[in-house]
Amino acid sequence: MANWDYEKDINYNAIDLEKVKENYFLLHLLTIASFIEITSETYAKNLSEYYKDNAEAVQWLNDSWQKEEVQHGKALKAYIEHVWPQFPWQKAYEKFLELYKPLCNIYAFQPTKALEMLARMIVETGTSTMYRTLKGYAKSLDEPILEHLSHNIYKDEVNHYSYFDQYFKYYNQSEKLGRIKTLKAIIRRLKKINSEDIKIGYQSLHETKYNDTLKLISYEIFQKELHKQTKKHYPYSMGIKMTMQPLNLNKTFEIAAIPIIRGAIKVLEFR
Ligand SMILES: [Fe+2]
């Protein structure tokens, strides 16, 4: 279980509301992230089923991974409730579930156990780098509580990555995927991380009725701002390093692979 507690360790009362309460881009971003994180339960269930032969992995998935992902969602929700108490989070989340659940149920696993662990590594690369980006953005807003919160989540995501890495190596001992196959799987998974989740999160936020003190922004403006902030704060070298690690390359190959990964990594979003 995580070594921090979203209720005890984050001082929501110390948030300087003036700095963030009119930042509606931030409201959208945190809401969408909180929806996706809090819904991690479904993924944990599906994964536990897929790896049921591996008691240790199943235990980690249920006792640590899932609980930590859900805590990320709860922490973001607590932050939202503090800054925008008029926002009906629960109501919007119900809308989100209605739109999102059918997609979760058709989640297709990779054809082998090593490949699925590899896919999870890519997802955790996405989340690690996304919360590092959020940390940089919080710093630029001069909002230390959000910076602290995103730092804690970022650390957890990097830790998840190393667990999936360890399991990937374990299964790959028998599957022996070569570098080409591994690289192809990485690119395939990078391409699959599309903006569908974000779109649904955005949609559910907008289809909920509010009292009109909240100003919602259009999808185009949201995306434009997301792109701008990502460009400014995304930790590219960290993203590239994490994406390439499963390839286990020597220096010469590593340099050759960087442009391919750099191109593919542009599509990394969150979750
Ligand atoms: Fe998370």
Ligand SMILES: [Fe+2]
């Ligand atoms: Fe994670």
